[in-house]
Every structure is written in C-alpha cells, then in structure tokens.
Amino acid sequence: MxxxxxxxxxxxxxxxxxxxxxxxxxxxxxxxxxxxxxxxxxxxxxxxxxxxxxxxxxxxxxxxxxxxxxxxxxxxxxxxxxxxxxxxxxxxxxxxxxxxxxxxxxxxxxxxxxxxxxxxxxxxxxxxGLFMLNDLGWAGQINNGGVVRTAYGTAAAAPVDERDIAAVAVASLLSPEDGAVHSLTGPQSLTQIDRVRIIGETLGRPVEFEELPREAALGHLSRHMPPDAAEYLLDQLASWQGITAEVLPTIEQVTGRPAHTYAQWVAHHAADFS
Ligand SMILES: NC(=O)c1ccc[n+]([C@@H]2O[C@H](COP(=O)([O-])OP(=O)(O)OC[C@H]3O[C@@H](n4cnc5c(N)ncnc54)[C@H](OP(=O)(O)O)[C@@H]3O)[C@@H](O)[C@H]2O)c1
Missing domain, CATH: 3.40.50.720 (NAD(P)-binding Rossmann-like Domain)
Known part of the structure; x- marks a missing residue:
C-alpha cells in the first residue's frame, strides 16, 4: 500500500x-x-x-x-x-x-x-524547478483582452510540467533508492515573452506580452500572494534576465521518456486558459 x-x-x-x-x-x-x-x-x-x-x-x-x-x-x-x-x-x-x-x-x-x-x-x-502551472496565473489577463502584463519579460527559466514531477516521484516509489536527489527542470529555456507567444500559438488566438515596471508588477502579484513572496519572485525574475536557463536531463533519465514541452503543457491546460 x-x-x-x-x-x-x-x-x-x-x-x-x-x-x-x-x-x-x-x-x-x-x-x-x-x-x-x-x-x-x-x-x-x-x-x-x-x-x-x-x-x-x-x-x-x-x-x-x-x-x-x-x-x-x-x-x-x-x-x-x-x-x-x-x-x-x-x-x-x-x-x-x-x-x-x-x-x-x-x-x-x-x-x-x-x-x-x-x-x-x-x-x-x-x-x-519552476512549475509551468504558475503561468495559469496569466489566464485572467489572457481571457480579458489577451495581453499578459508583468515585469522582466526577458527572464528565462526551464519550467517543468507537474505530470513529469509526479512521474519522477512515482518512479522513486516503484524503485526506491535511498538518498537519491532528483533535481528537475523542463526541457527548454524560455523567457516569459517566449511562453506568452507559445500560449497564443497553441491556443490559436492572439496573446501579447506587455512589460510592466517592477512596482506595478509587485502591486498586481501582491493581490495573489503575500508581498514577501511577490518580492522574492520578482527578485528571481530580475536575476534571470538575459540568461539561458539550465536544462537538466533528469526527467528522461528517471522515467525513460522525454519531459513534456511547454506547448504540450498549454494544450493539456487549454480549458484552464478559456
Ligand atoms: N510553484 C512552483 O514553481 C514550485 C517550484 C518548486 C517547488 N514548489 C513547491 O511545490 C509545493 C506545491 O505543490 P502543489 O502545487 O502540488 O501543491 P498544492 O496544489 O498547493 O496542494 C497542497 C496540498 O497539500 C495538502 N496540505 C496542505 N496542508 C496540509 C495539512 N496541514 N495536512 C494535510 N495536508 C495538507 C493539501 O491537502 P488538502 O487541502 O486536501 O488537505 C493539498 O493536497 C510547495 O511546497 C511549493 O513550494 C513549487
């Protein structure tokens, strides 16, 4: 059991x-x-x-x-x-x-x-690593005007699909290995601007990105999370501007199949963006 x-x-x-x-x-x-x-x-x-x-x-x-x-x-x-x-x-x-x-x-x-x-x-x-799921926080803006407004559009990350996180946990339960540490990323380094573009392409409707100054983004995020958490998130994004995020092979190594791409994740959640 x-x-x-x-x-x-x-x-x-x-x-x-x-x-x-x-x-x-x-x-x-x-x-x-x-x-x-x-x-x-x-x-x-x-x-x-x-x-x-x-x-x-x-x-x-x-x-x-x-x-x-x-x-x-x-x-x-x-x-x-x-x-x-x-x-x-x-x-x-x-x-x-x-x-x-x-x-x-x-x-x-x-x-x-x-x-x-x-x-x-x-x-x-x-x-x-960063969950792709966090981007569902953009669904309201996508449905009300099709413009995602936030700070640090060029911040890059390799976000991970929740199904892949679960798959690694399941593999760890089916073949336990004491002391194993599995660090996970998704399969692509993507900026926030890239992700907004992929959402539009996958949903088949126009979605645009609009850069906000940090203070304005902080006000918006603070409506959904504690101010400390919003500051922490914005600090992370600021430090990820212009980088190429590290992509780790862990998911494929542990599960034997490739990690889900961001476009696959958007397609899986199409109803949540509608
Ligand atoms: N978002 C990211 O980018 C990111 C990245 C890396 C790691 N993480 C970490 O991943 C975790 C979030 O995972 P998630 O999105 O799957 O969580 P989630 O959807 O928020 O679910 C939270 C779960 O915890 C259970 N829970 C909370 N308090 C409990 C309590 N006192 N007793 C029993 N159960 C309790 C809830 O169960 P019930 O309500 O049914 O009792 C619920 O099933 C956090 O630790 C987060 O820091 C997040």
Whole structure:
C-alpha cells in the first residue's frame, strides 16, 4: 500500500493517477475527504499534519509514501511513519535549495528535507524547478483582452510540467533508492515573452506580452500572494534576465521518456486558459 499525502494538490493528483495506472494500491490523505474529487479506486482518509494524532490511521499497512512538504509540520507524520514501519518516502522539494540565494522557499524546503533525513527512513527528494502551472496565473489577463502584463519579460527559466514531477516521484516509489536527489527542470529555456507567444500559438488566438515596471508588477502579484513572496519572485525574475536557463536531463533519465514541452503543457491546460 502506498500513501499519497498532498493527494488533492497539483502534483499529488498526478502521483495518485500514475500509481493507479502502475497497478498499485493507493491510499490518499486529505483534510477534506468528502470533497477530495479523487478516483473511486483510491482509499481516501482524513488526516491533518497540524494534528499528528489524525495520521496514524492513514499509515496502517503502508510501506511507501509520497510526502508533501507541509512546512514546519512534518515531525508528527515522520514519527507515525516510523512507528508504522514505512520503508521509503519520496518527498516533493524545491530546487531553490540549490540556488546561490535559496531565500525563504529554499530554506523551508531544506528544513523539510532535513526532517525526513533525521527520521532515518529511506528517502528520495524530488527537487522541482519552476512549475509551468504558475503561468495559469496569466489566464485572467489572457481571457480579458489577451495581453499578459508583468515585469522582466526577458527572464528565462526551464519550467517543468507537474505530470513529469509526479512521474519522477512515482518512479522513486516503484524503485526506491535511498538518498537519491532528483533535481528537475523542463526541457527548454524560455523567457516569459517566449511562453506568452507559445500560449497564443497553441491556443490559436492572439496573446501579447506587455512589460510592466517592477512596482506595478509587485502591486498586481501582491493581490495573489503575500508581498514577501511577490518580492522574492520578482527578485528571481530580475536575476534571470538575459540568461539561458539550465536544462537538466533528469526527467528522461528517471522515467525513460522525454519531459513534456511547454506547448504540450498549454494544450493539456487549454480549458484552464478559456
Ligand atoms: N510553484 C512552483 O514553481 C514550485 C517550484 C518548486 C517547488 N514548489 C513547491 O511545490 C509545493 C506545491 O505543490 P502543489 O502545487 O502540488 O501543491 P498544492 O496544489 O498547493 O496542494 C497542497 C496540498 O497539500 C495538502 N496540505 C496542505 N496542508 C496540509 C495539512 N496541514 N495536512 C494535510 N495536508 C495538507 C493539501 O491537502 P488538502 O487541502 O486536501 O488537505 C493539498 O493536497 C510547495 O511546497 C511549493 O513550494 C513549487
């Protein structure tokens, strides 16, 4: 039995689906089982990392687990997993850990990794780079006038498809390798301007990019995330201007098939952009 935490999330839902396709028995933990929307053949069970006493039940007969990094709250889960005899954990983490300035995001994920390492349970860390999914934040602007307005249009990254992050986690659960660290990027270095162009081409309608000054972009982003997070994101984008982002071969090496391109990701999410 494989337990999937964060099973209702962007990555977790794909982990559940791919484990089912591989013929595994899957249990999912969520704070709201009645609204999970997970497939019928998944055993869905209530659990909350902030109330560790709710987690023991979910770990009965579990030998492997996909762990979502609930910041500062892994201790209770790891104690319960140790008591239940869990043999391997694959945890979603962040490649921000490897940045010259890991910032808040790198720091909290490193603390999660250290907690898992400290538990002594065999583990794999799946360090994801920038999610393609973040660009769904542009959907409103695309639908209301077809112009994406943000700062640092020439900032380049190699964003990664959530299905590929899940695939690496699933491979890590099916063939556990203690201590493995998989750092993931998507297959192409793309600026924000490139990505807006690809969205328009893939959806078959005009979408344009308009450069905003940093302060204006900060005001816009701060409506969707805490101001600190918005500042951090803009600092990252500023430092990525004019670079060619590193593209790592990890996804193909681990899964045996190429990573999804940005155009494939847009096509997969066409309904979300409409
Ligand atoms: N966005 C990026 O570019 C990027 C890049 C690298 C890494 N990351 C990292 O990836 C993660 C986000 O992944 P995602 O998009 O798949 O997440 P998500 O869609 O936001 O889902 C969050 C999941 O966590 C679960 N959860 C939260 N608090 C919980 C608690 N107290 N107890 C039990 N479950 C809890 C939620 O379950 P319920 O609500 O069902 O209980 C939900 O399934 C973050 O750690 C982020 O820092 C993001």
């Amino acid at each position: 494989i337990l999937v935490t964060g099973a209702t999330g962007n990555v977790g839902r794909n982990v559940v689906q791919q484990l089912l396709e591989a013929g595994e028995k899957v249990r999912a933990v969520t704070r709201n089982p009645e609204n999970s929307g997970l497939p019928d053949d998944v055993e869905v069970i209530a659990g909350d990392f902030s109330r560790p006493e709710t987690l023991s039940e979910s770990l009965k007969s579990v030998d492997r687990a996909f762990l979502f990094p609930v910041f500062g709250q892994l201790g209770g889960f790891l104690d319960a997993a140790t008591a239940a005899g869990v043999e391997h954990i694959a945890m979603l983490s962040s490649s921000a850990i490897e940045f010259e300035d890991p910032g808040f995001i790198g720091q909290v994920h490193l603390e999660c990794e250290n907690a898992v390492t400290g538990s002594g349970i065999s583990r794999t860390f799946v360090r994801a």
